[in-house]
Amino acid sequence: MFSSSELTLYAILCVILIENAFEIYLSLRQIRVYRTSRTIPKELSSVITEETFHKARVYGQDKEEFAVFQAIITQLLIVPLELYLGFFAFVWALSENFTANVGLDSSSEIYVSCMFVLVLNCINFFKDLPFKVYKTFVLEARHGFNKQTPGFFVKDQLKGIAVASVISLPIVAAVVAIVQRGGEFFFVWLWLFTSAVTLLLMTIYPSVIAPLFDKYKPLDEGPLRKSIENLAASLKFPLAQLYVVEGSKRSAHSNAYFYGLWGSKRIVLFDTLLLNKGAASDEGLKEEEKGKGCEDSEVLAVLGHELGHWKLGHITKNLIIMQVHLFLLFAAFAFLFRTPVLYQALGFPEGLQPILIGLLVVFTYVLAPYNAIINFAMTILSRRFEYQADAFAQKLGFAAELGKALVKLHVDNLGFPVYDWLYSVWNHSHPTLLQRLARLSGDKKTN
Numbered sequence: 360m361f362s363s364s365e366l367t368l369y370a371i372l373c374v375i376l377i378e379n380a381f382e383i384y385l386s387l388r389q390i391r392v393y394r395t396s397r398t399i400p401k402e403l404s405s406v407i408t409e410e411t412f413h414k415a416r417v418y419g420q421d422k423e424e425f426a427v428f429q430a431i432i433t434q435l436l437i438v439p440l441e442l443y444l445g446f447f448a449f450v451w452a453l454s455e456n457f458t459a460n461v462g463l464d465s466s467s468e469i470y471v472s473c474m475f476v477l478v479l480n481c482i483n484f485f486k487d488l489p490f491k492v493y494k495t496f497v498l499e500a501r502h503g504f505n506k507q508t509p510g511f512f513v514k515d516q517l518k519g520i521a522v523a524s525v526i527s528l529p530i531v532a533a534v535v536a537i538v539q540r541g542g543e544f545f546f547v548w549l550w551l552f553t554s555a556v557t558l559l560l561m562t563i564y565p566s567v568i569a570p571l572f573d574k575y576k577p578l579d580e581g582p583l584r585k586s587i588e589n590l591a592a593s594l595k596f597p598l599a600q601l602y603v604v605e606g607s608k609r610s611a612h613s614n615a616y617f618y619g620l621w622g623s624k625r626i627v628l629f630d631t632l633l634l635n636k637g638a639a640s641d642e643g644l645k646e647e648e649k650g651k652g653c654e655d656s657e658v659l660a661v662l663g664h665e666l667g668h669w670k671l672g673h674i675t676k677n678l679i680i681m682q683v684h685l686f687l688l689f690a691a692f693a694f695l696f697r698t699p700v701l702y703q704a705l706g707f708p709e710g711l712q713p714i715l716i717g718l719l720v721v722f723t724y725v726l727a728p729y730n731a732i733i734n735f736a737m738t739i740l741s742r743r744f745e746y747q748a749d750a751f752a753q754k755l756g757f758a759a760e761l762g763k764a765l766v767k768l769h770v771d772n773l774g775f776p777v778y779d780w781l782y783s784v785w786n787h788s789h790p791t792l793l794q795r796l797a798r799l800s801g802d803k804k805t806n
Contacts, residue, residue, distance in 0.1 A: 393420035445706020657764035660757035667751030
């Protein structure tokens with residue numbers, strides 16, 4: 360007969376295996392699509408060449424095969440093995456020793472929890488490093504997207520782990536303190552604290568943290584800037600700043616977004632979105648970069664879509680949903696985290712129930728089925744929001760230009776236009792290119 364802790368461990372392992380086996384199954388379905396789709400969809404036959412279609416197909420297949428390989432190694436082998444061997448209990452004991460060695464009180468759960476985060480961050484850094492190196496310098500470089508030098512990469516990774524530690528340590532200390540001293544309804548205080556921190560990070564990340572990694576500069580004066588300012592004014596969008604980020608030093612992929620709360624917002628354009636603006640004769644560009652990027656009218660159409668998210672209240676709705684979801688998670692945590700068997704299943708001795716470990720076990724493993732359902736529901740909602748934002752841009756008169764921009768971004772980023780239906784429904788927060796183009800052309804039946 361198995362003990363209750365062994366049964367709990369096996370249940371956790373089953374959840375991990377089932378969840379990741381399903382994800383791998385979906386990826387294999389999509390890989391089959393990459394291997395068998397050799398004909399350009401008729402809707403795109405006039406705008407995508409055979410060469411580009413083939414490159415996108417190979418790039419998509421390479422990415423998906425790598426994702427499957429990484430999932431098998433990490434999620435089906437390393438993670439179950441770590442749980443079975445009591446990895447978290449070992450790291451906790453190691454953290455207690457490190458805490459004592461640096462002269463801090465190792466009986467303080469707050470100190471040990473902070474040390475646990477540092478140690479775990481370092482372990483995960485080296486565990487993930489081979490995959491990051493391969494993806495950046497082999498996979499992305501093979502298809503012409505990587506722009507990072509080894510020196511830039513190393514500096515970027517070290518800076519990332521340093522910033523993550525600086526941000527996470529005070530949060531972890533506060534979370535443990537709130538659970539310890541918050542009384543029976545500590546989860547309410549924990550939710551309020553986490554909500555406040557989330558809003559703070561959303562506010563300061565683009566202006567304080569993101570510039571540590573990439574260079575931001577104001578968009579130059581000119582027709583594009585004037586058009587964007589006029590569009591924002593016509594929608595009463597409280598535009599405070601308009602920036603270009605030098606994403607080309609990291610990758611050739613392109614994007615645009617806005618950020619900021621309440622009455623002061625900033626729009627950020629990737630320089631790769633503007634790169635060469637479709638001109639094929641600019642000097643100083645590599646051959647493969649010539650002709651990439653969007654015309655000013657197409658950039659404006661993309662921003663019309665993004666501003667549609669703001670005008671239609673999608674950002675606020677997502678924030679509200681996230682806060683309700685977070686409250687339910689903390690309520691479930693309050694109900695479950697003092698269950699001794701959860702800790703014993705991970706190799707902790709009787710009587711030792713670290714709050715941080717309880718948070719990790721409940722959120723990551725116990726509530727995994729609930730999280731999967733919520734994530735799927737949010738994916739469906741996100742696709743609905745994307746259609747609505749496209750329709751908003753269409754009402755502004757950007758239907759044709761937005762369609763052109765979507766195709767260009769797909770071509771520039773080597774996005775493949777053909778997807779397995781189940782893979783797409785489960786994974787894609789955005790409708791596919793063909794679905795969006797169909798809606799923009801007036802086909803309301805597209806899902």
